[in-house]
Amino acid sequence: MLDRIDxxxxxxxxGCSGTGKTSIGEMILFNTGVTNRMGxxxxxxxxxxxxxxxxxxxxxxxAAFAVYTWQxxxxxxxxxxxxxxxxxxxxYQVLAADGIVYVLDAANGVRPQDRKLWRDVSEFxxxxxxxxNKMDRERADFDKAIDGLKEILKIKPAVLFYPIGKEDxxxxxxxxxxxKALFFKDNKVETGEIPSDLVDKIEEIYEMxxxxxxxxxxxxxxxxxEGEEIKEEEFLKGLRSAVLKGELxxxxxxxxxxxxxxxxxxxxxxxxxxxxxxxxPWIGADDKELVPSVDGPMAAFVCKTLTTPxxxxxxxxxxxxxxxxxxxxxxxxxxxxxEKIGQIQWIIGKNQEPCKEEVGPGAIVCIAKLKSxxxxxxxxxxxxxxxxxxxxxxxxxxxxxxxxATKEDEDKIMTALQKLLDEDVSLKLEYNEDTKEMLLSxxxxxxxxxxxxxxxxxxxxxxxxxxxxxxxxxxxxxxxEAQGKYKKQTGGxxxxxxxWIRISPKKRGEGYEFVNKIVGGVIPKQYIPxxxxxxxxxxxxxxxxxxxxxxxxxxxxxxxxxxVDSSDLAxxxxxxxxxxxxxxxxxxxxxxxxxKVVISVPDEYMGDIIGDLSSRRGKVLGYExxxxxxxxxxxxxxxxxxxxxxxxxxxTGGQGVFTMEFSHYEECPPQVKEKVLAEVQAQKEEG
Numbered sequence: 273m274l275d276r277i278d279x280x281x282x283x284x285x286x287g288c289s290g291t292g293k294t295s296i297g298e299m300i301l302f303n304t305g306v307t308n309r310m311g312x313x314x315x316x317x318x319x320x321x322x323x324x325x326x327x328x329x330x331x332x333x334x335a336a337f338a339v340y341t342w343q344x345x346x347x348x349x350x351x352x353x354x355x356x357x358x359x360x361x362x363x364y365q366v367l368a369a370d371g372i373v374y375v376l377d378a379a380n381g382v383r384p385q386d387r388k389l390w391r392d393v394s395e396f397x398x399x400x401x402x403x404x405n406k407m408d409r410e411r412a413d414f415d416k417a418i419d420g421l422k423e424i425l426k427i428k429p430a431v432l433f434y435p436i437g438k439e440d441x442x443x444x445x446x447x448x449x450x451x452k453a454l455f456f457k458d459n460k461v462e463t464g465e466i467p468s469d470l471v472d473k474i475e476e477i478y479e480m481x482x483x484x485x486x487x488x489x490x491x492x493x494x495x496x497x498e499g500e501e502i503k504e505e506e507f508l509k510g511l512r513s514a515v516l517k518g519e520l521x522x523x524x525x526x527x528x529x530x531x532x533x534x535x536x537x538x539x540x541x542x543x544x545x546x547x548x549x550x551x552x553p554w555i556g557a558d559d560k561e562l563v564p565s566v567d568g569p570m571a572a573f574v575c576k577t578l579t580t581p582x583x584x585x586x587x588x589x590x591x592x593x594x595x596x597x598x599x600x601x602x603x604x605x606x607x608x609x610x611e612k613i614g615q616i617q618w619i620i621g622k623n624q625e626p627c628k629e630e631v632g633p634g635a636i637v638c639i640a641k642l643k644s645x646x647x648x649x650x651x652x653x654x655x656x657x658x659x660x661x662x663x664x665x666x667x668x669x670x671x672x673x674x675x676x677a678t679k680e681d682e683d684k685i686m687t688a689l690q691k692l693l694d695e696d697v698s699l700k701l702e703y704n705e706d707t708k709e710m711l712l713s714x715x716x717x718x719x720x721x722x723x724x725x726x727x728x729x730x731x732x733x734x735x736x737x738x739x740x741x742x743x744x745x746x747x748x749x750x751x752x753e754a755q756g757k758y759k760k761q762t763g764g765x766x767x768x769x770x771x772w773i774r775i776s777p778k779k780r781g782e783g784y785e786f787v788n789k790i791v792g793g794v795i796p797k798q799y800i801p802x803x804x805x806x807x808x809x810x811x812x813x814x815x816x817x818x819x820x821x822x823x824x825x826x827x828x829x830x831x832x833x834x835x836v837d838s839s840d841l842a843x844x845x846x847x848x849x850x851x852x853x854x855x856x857x858x859x860x861x862x863x864x865x866x867x868k869v870v871i872s873v874p875d876e877y878m879g880d881i882i883g884d885l886s887s888r889r890g891k892v893l894g895y896e897x898x899x900x901x902x903x904x905x906x907x908x909x910x911x912x913x914x915x916x917x918x919x920x921x922x923x924t925g926g927q928g929v930f931t932m933e934f935s936h937y938e939e940c941p942p943q944v945k946e947k948v949l950a951e952v953q954a955q956k957e958e959g
Contacts, residue, residue, distance in 0.1 A: 274566055274595070274632050278547045279345035282590070282634045284366055286393050287375030288385045289354035289926075292405040294320045294332055295528035296375060296537070297351045303534040304340040304347075306620060310531060319621035320351045322581075324729065325722050333358045333722055334696070335365045335576050337588055337636055338620045342538050348636040350575075356385065356929055357716035357917075360698020361576065363663040364648060366393050368575035368590035370634065371545035372400045373537075378412035378438070378525065382420030384872050384901050385929050390425045396663075397552075400521045401540055402427070407435050408442040408527040418523065424901065430484050430511055431477050433524040433536050436467060442527055445536060446474050448481055449507055456532045482507065488514040508543065515544045548634025554592050557659040562593050564633040569656035570594030570602070577647045577695050578638070581622060583730060585641035585694060588619060592660065594653065596637070597630040604642070605659045606649040611642045613651075647697045668700050668713035669932050670917055672720050673741070675710060677734035688731035692723050699723055705812075706820055707741040716917040742911045744948060745863040745937055746816045748824040751776040752857035756806075756850025758842050768834035769842030771795060771803050774827040775854040780863075780937060782823055784811065789829040795843070796833060802840040803828055806847025815852060816860045817952040822937070826851070862945045863937040865910040870903060871920065873928040878902040880923060888912035889941070907935055911944075 285293040294313060297320045302310045311318030316327035320336035332353040339348050350365050366372065372393055376382065394400075404417045414435050421427040436444040436453060444455035446466055451474065453464045466474055486496040489510040495502050514520040522544055526533025553561040554571070562571060576588040589596070598615045616631070617624040619638045627637055645651070650660045674689075676682040689712070693699055699720075700713040714720045724735050753774045760767040778785065786804045795803070804826075811821040831846075869890070873881055875897060881904060882892055890908035897903075908916075913932070920928040940948065 274630060276345055277566060277632050277634065278549060279343070279542070280347070280547055280634045281345065281371065281541055281545045282348040282350075282369055282548060282636065283371040283373055283541060283545055284350040284352060284369035285373050285375060286352055286362070286366065286389065287354050288377075288383055288389060289331060289356075291354055291375040291377045292528050293354060293375050294318055294336075294351055296373070296403065296405060296526070297336070297338060297349055299526075299528045299531055299534045300349065300538065301338060301340060301620075302531065303538065304342050306338065306340045310529075312529070322622040323726075325725055329722070331355060334578075335361065336621055337576075337638075339618050339636065343542055345542065346635075347541065348634065350636070355718070357714070357719040357722075359389075360666055360668075360715045360719070361647070361696065362392070363665055364575045364697075366396050366398070367660075367663055368573060368636065369398060370548055370551050371541070372396075372398050373541070374400055374402045374521070376402065376404050376417050376420075377409075378404050378406045378414060378417060379409050381413065381417040382424045384874055384924075384927050386420075387424060387901050388872060388929055390427075397518055399515045399518065399545055401515075401537075401544060402429065402521050402523045403537060404523065404525045405528055407438055407525045408440065408530050408532070410439055412438045412442070414438065414525050421521070421523070424898075427521050428484055428519065429523045430481050430514070430520045431523045432481070432540060433533070434470070434474060434477050435525040436470065442525075442530075442532060445525060445533060446470065447536075448474060448478050449504060451478065454536070459531055461535055484520055485510045485514060488517070488519045512544050516546055516550070548632070554658075555661045557661045559661070560658065562658050564593045566595060566632045568593040569653045569658065570596055570600075571605075571650060571652040571658045571660070572596055573660050574645060574647050574649045574651075575636075577641060579691065579695050579730070585691070586619075586624070586638040587641045587645050587647075588636065588638045589651070591631055591633055591635045591637070592650075592658075593633050595630045595632055596635065598627070601654070602651045603654045603657060604644045604649055605652040605657045607644050609644045610654065611644060611651070613639050613642065615639070641694070646694065665698060666715065666931070667933055668698070669715055669930075670717055670720065670914070671711045671713040671740045673707075673709040673738040674712040674724070675736050675738075677736050681733045681735070684731060684733045685735065688727050688733045691731075692727055696723065704740070704743060706743045706745075709740055711740055712737075717915065718918075739914055743865060744817070744819045744940075746814050746819045746821045746860050747863055747937075747939075748775055748777045748821065748855060748858045749861050750858040752854045754850050754853035754857060756846040756848065756853065758845040758849060760842075761837075766834075766837040767839060767842040767845075768837035769799070769802075769839070769844075769846035770832040771828055771843065771846045771850050772830035773803075773807070773847070773850045773854055774829060775851070775858050776825050776827075777858075778823045778825050780823055784808070784822065785825040787825065787827045789827050790831070794833070795828070795831040796838075799833065799838060799840060799843040800828065802843040803831075803847035803850075806844035807851045809844075810848040810851040815855045816862060817949050819862070821855065821860065822863070862940045862948060864940045864944065866907050866935045866938045867910050867913060867932050868935040869906050869908050869913065869916070869930055869932050871906070871928060871930040872901055872903045873924050875900055875902050877924050877928065878904070881920075881928070884919075884923065909938075
């Protein structure tokens with residue numbers, strides 16, 4: 273369908289958890305003939321949520337993809353998770369789209385999570401259609417949702433369809449611009465008269481919508497102000513222009529599970545979203561621009577890695593420019609390696625079908641994962657290399673220590689974990705030198721638990737998850753001098769190293785400084801680095817409780833050597849001995865990591881959250897209240913906030929969201945210090 277690429281659409285479904293994005297996808301696939309029945313979340317039989325963990329949870333835990341044909345044009349759909357636990361890769365999936373279908377729940381309207389989610393996705397400056405879903409549910413309120421869009425998210429809405437009835441009585445919509453009623457009946461739509469009780473409301477909505485459209489088009493505004501008749505085609509042209517520029521968001525009500533509003537949504541997507549050729553040029557990592565074109569150089573971006581039910585891995589690609597086809601020789605431009613791809617495939621949920629044609633810009637296809645290919649990589653033609661500039665991913669919020677349950681599992685665990693990391697780049701695995709633990713980090717406790725559940729199911733590896741040890745540090749509190757002397761004679765050549773050092777504290781975050789003040793050659797130059805190395809290694813092992821010592825200065829000012837017996841090893845040991853003595857004299861205290869936390873909650877929870885932060889030894893830096901949502905900034909010790917993701921969910925009924933990043937180290941209060949030292953001592957006695 274390269275000849276109809278101007279009618280092609282590629283878009284992403286975005287919204288908070290429980291708004292019904294997957295149900296909308298199921299409705300679309302049913303109405304476009306891809307499926308012969310609509311899958312249901314509660315029945316666990318949807319096309320787009322197919323992983324056993326998704327069926328068990330009753331919600332998406334990873335992005336899903338589908339292709340369908342509408343009005344002889346190919347559309348590509350990306351369904352994304354709404355739970356913040358599983359939105360770590362969302363920037364890559366939004367980057368792969370040309371438009372956003374943003375979904376609200378009619379009963380809840382704009383929620384606190386929407387504030388952050390909308391802020392994140394609106395940075396991509398993509399044309400947006402807002403869908404108010406679940407109009408047939410109890411407490412559904414379309415007008416409340418519109419108010420939330422305007423007042424909280426600062427979106428300028430163009431209401432194209434207005435609901436007729438709500439809750440059990442949601443039976444149709446009014447086409448606002450045409451001023452016609454459309455009634456739902458047996459999966460079909462019948463045209464009729466606008467109910468009399470809605471006539472005045474529709475006129476009000478019509479005026480608001482027309483005015484919003486006209487404001488973005490000088491010619492239309494002039495006609496509108498002078499009372500001239502404006503044709504429907506003129507309004508639609510002005511509307512599309514405003515949506516493409518991001519000045520307006522089209523809005524319509526639907527009920528996905530009862531298949532009400534599908535045709536209106538499909539038509540709106542077709543009429544208002546851009547083709548892949550209309551979008552702005554792609555920006556490369558070197559700020560080079562790539563204009564999407566069928567005739568341009570080939571480039572494609574890996575927006576997701578999926579694991580099939582059979583254990584093999586697939587790379588899902590969005591074609592940026594040029595023509596992409598099976599059996600091509602390509603360049604992994606990100607890693608500068610050549611690859612030959614095999615058969616390209618269409619993807620619909622967990623199913624793949626061979627793609628027997630060439631595809632162009634906007635297409636989303638998958639290939640068997642190549643050795644060098646990872647999520648985020650760009651492949652391009654060898655002659656015209658292009659690497660797509662990637663948006664930043666959110667930092668991980670929580671970590672767990674992970675280890676194999678048995679010795680037998682130890683051999684398998686790293687391979688199994690690597691497959692998980694390939695599939696989900698919002699997971700991070702690292703070895704903590706301070707605590708000697710393998711840490712698996714993610715966006716929340718549920719994210720980590722689901723990842724481990726996948727690992728157990730697919731690889732038959734039993735894994736233990738434990739709360740990670742806190743990476744405490746130690747630091748010097750005073751100034752002291754000490755000698756470190758190492759002398760060993762066992763016949764033949766011996767070992768001799770002798771040094772005097774002065775140790776003093778530095779400001780927090782300034783690190784370690786070594787100053788050589790040796791004069792007169794009392795310690796030869798070649799042995800000075802060994803003294804430094806001995807101090808570094810001793811500091812890493814700690815003095816007080818085995819935690820690394822940080823933020824201190826050492827001056828090496830005196831010493832002695834032996835022309836035969838001195839060596840690097842002897843001076844390294846001497847430096848270590850000198851450090852331990854000087855540190856004990858100067859005094860050592862315990863430091864704990866402090867995190868900067870930003871929390872967004874409905875206003876009514878503000879007092880509870882601030883009180884809870886105080887109970888966690890947190891310091892509130894300030895807060896801002898806007899349109900019913902309070903954003904609180906605070907500094908909190910890591911030890912007090914390890915499980916905060918689940919705690920915040922409990923406190924706010926799932927309406928709170930937060931981000932967390934390391935801020936600085938701070939001295940532990942005496943009672944905390946005593947508790948930590950007692951725990952360290954108990955561990956030593958046990959093991």
